[in-house]
Amino acid sequence: MNVFLYAFAGYVVLGTVIALMAMKGLKTQEEYYIAGRKVSGVVSALTYAATTYSAFMMVGLVGLSYASGVGALGFELFYLVGTLFLLSYYAPKVWEMAKERGYITPGDMIAERYGREVAVVMSVVATIALIPYLSVQLIGVGLILDKTSAMSFSYGIAASAILIALWAFLGGLRGVAWTDAIQGVFMLVMALAAIYWVNSNGFGDKNFFAEVTRLGELLVVPNSVWTPVRFVSLTLPWFFFALTNPQVFQRLYIPKDRASLRRMVILFGFFGLVYTVIVTLIGLELRTMTEMGAFPRVEDRDAVTPTLLGLMPPLLGAAISLSIFAAAITTANSIVLTLSSMLSRDLFGSERVGTGRVIIVFLTLALTLFAYSRPNYIVELSVLSSTILLAQLPLILGVFHFKGGAKVAGISTLLAGFTTAVVLSFAKLSPLGIPASVWTFIVSFVVFFAASRLDR
Amino acid sequence: MPTPENDKNNTPNICSMKLLEGVIIIAAMLVPFVAIKSHDMTTYLYWTAVAAAYLIYITIKRW
Numbered sequence: 011m012n013v014f015l016y017a018f019a020g021y022v023v024l025g026t027v028i029a030l031m032a033m034k035g036l037k038t039q040e041e042y043y044i045a046g047r048k049v050s051g052v053v054s055a056l057t058y059a060a061t062t063y064s065a066f067m068m069v070g071l072v073g074l075s076y077a078s079g080v081g082a083l084g085f086e087l088f089y090l091v092g093t094l095f096l097l098s099y100y101a102p103k104v105w106e107m108a109k110e111r112g113y114i115t116p117g118d119m120i121a122e123r124y125g126r127e128v129a130v131v132m133s134v135v136a137t138i139a140l141i142p143y144l145s146v147q148l149i150g151v152g153l154i155l156d157k158t159s160a161m162s163f164s165y166g167i168a169a170s171a172i173l174i175a176l177w178a179f180l181g182g183l184r185g186v187a188w189t190d191a192i193q194g195v196f197m198l199v200m201a202l203a204a205i206y207w208v209n210s211n212g213f214g215d216k217n218f219f220a221e222v223t224r225l226g227e228l229l230v231v232p233n234s235v236w237t238p239v240r241f242v243s244l245t246l247p248w249f250f251f252a253l254t255n256p257q258v259f260q261r262l263y264i265p266k267d268r269a270s271l272r273r274m275v276i277l278f279g280f281f282g283l284v285y286t287v288i289v290t291l292i293g294l295e296l297r298t299m300t301e302m303g304a305f306p307r308v309e310d311r312d313a314v315t316p317t318l319l320g321l322m323p324p325l326l327g328a329a330i331s332l333s334i335f336a337a338a339i340t341t342a343n344s345i346v347l348t349l350s351s352m353l354s355r356d357l358f359g360s361e362r363v364g365t366g367r368v369i370i371v372f373l374t375l376a377l378t379l380f381a382y383s384r385p386n387y388i389v390e391l392s393v394l395s396s397t398i399l400l401a402q403l404p405l406i407l408g409v410f411h412f413k414g415g416a417k418v419a420g421i422s423t424l425l426a427g428f429t430t431a432v433v434l435s436f437a438k439l440s441p442l443g444i445p446a447s448v449w450t451f452i453v454s455f456v457v458f459f460a461a462s463r464l465d466r
Numbered sequence: 467m468p469t470p471e472n473d474k475n476n477t478p479n480i481c482s483m484k485l486l487e488g489v490i491i492i493a494a495m496l497v498p499f500v501a502i503k504s505h506d507m508t509t510y511l512y513w514t515a516v517a518a519a520y521l522i523y524i525t526i527k528r529w
Contacts, residue, residue, distance in 0.1 A: 087517045279521045
């Protein structure tokens with residue numbers, strides 16, 4: 011039995027005990043999906059961070075920084091400042107409305123403003139957008155565990171799926187938030203351990219700031235990878251992530267009071283800044299080491315982290331692999347729980363916790379089958395998810411800033427945005443040189459304002 | 467004394483102030499695309515400093 015499996019066994023036991031402890035008193039949907047609006051600021055911040063920062067950080071972003079340079083930091087920090095900008099304005103308004111009017115899902119707010127039918131369409135659009143994204147988390151974890159010989163690909167996916175469903179099923183949001191909080195701290199500590207190891211081994215007797223100049227154009231933007239169009243294309247959906255992604259939007263309902271909400275946003279900001287800087291620095295240090303001949307040249311950017319883990323001492327490698335596994339689980343079980351709340355409450359109109367638990371099982375089965383089938387288009391679909399979710403933006407902003415618009419505007423905006431995102435992305439079209447995400451943004455707003463006139 | 471009516475009257479002002487804040491932070495984040503061309507860690511440190519400064523601003527200001 012390898013080191014990883016010992017650590018993994020402890021992780022499973024600890025998480026399951028926490029989820030069982032969180033089960034007590036979960037009788038209403040308010041308790042099950044938003045922990046009765048009684049979560050402290052610190053736990054809210056950690057669950058927000060753990061939900062947001064997936065396995066993409068330690069695998070995808072390390073590789074992206076390695077392959078494309080400093081633009082990867084700009085892309086990720088645009089998301090962070092966008093989130094701080096949006097939450098410092100909208101979070102108190104959303105929190106107050108949710109508390110006053112008893113919102114449980116993001117769809118509750120949309121249903122009250124635009125009609126229940128719009129929330130139904132939104133729950134379906136969000137599910138279609140997020141299932142491939144969830145499957146990519148499972149595939150990513152399966153591959154990294156397989157490459158580091160911790161666990162085979164199939165077992166990795168099965169273990170992930172079981173934990174995603176089990177912890178959400180047992181403890182609802184309270185269980186997910188408590189396990190997220192512990193895992194969030196673990197993710198940050200392991201990222202620190204990784205940068206410490208890379209720095210000690212790569213630059214023990216050398217000055218990183220002097221050596222990094224070897225990277226040339228990778229240290230500036232724009233460069234051959236980060237063209238302005240590509241930067242805008244990727245950054246636009248992420249800038250609005252805090253409003254358009256239901257799993258994080260629903261977290262605005264959970265803090266116990268306004269002070270806790272504020273603490274959640276600020277602490278999340280500090281977590282995000284430190285985590286982003288560490289992760290992108292690992293990528294840049296490894297690329298510098300490659301140019302110095304101290305680290306293998308890795309052509310496939312998703313293989314950078316597995317290559318690094320293979321060079322580390324087994325215990326450290328196992329702990330970092332486990333933190334990547336934890337990052338995937340914390341993101342996935344939060345999304346599954348939120349989607350189950352939207353499908354059971356907004357789509358089926360159920361007030362029962364049991365319905366949501368059944369949906370958790372079916373959703374997990376669906377994403378597991380999707381992950382095992384590994385369709386060729388899954389990467390495109392997962393990238394597409396944040397672009398599709400942009401279609402909701404006019405509706406969410408409309409709640410606060412526009413008086414017009416009801417059922418027709420709501421449904422036509424979602425369908426037009428969804429269709430634009432899917433057609434342009436699959437056909438790989440950029441009419442007038444404008445990327446799919448920007449077109450989705452423009453079309454959604456134009457249709458929203460145009461259709462609002464029909465709703466008068 | 468704050469009343470709902472006062473709050474309603476202040477909303478457009480707060481909204482335009484927030485919009486200005488958004489324009490400033492986006493403009494600050496775009497500076498490396500036009501003004502930083504040195505092949506060292508300047509762009510990296512600049513972006514980190516802007517994000518950190520904005521985070522401190524959000525921490526200090528009332529909202």
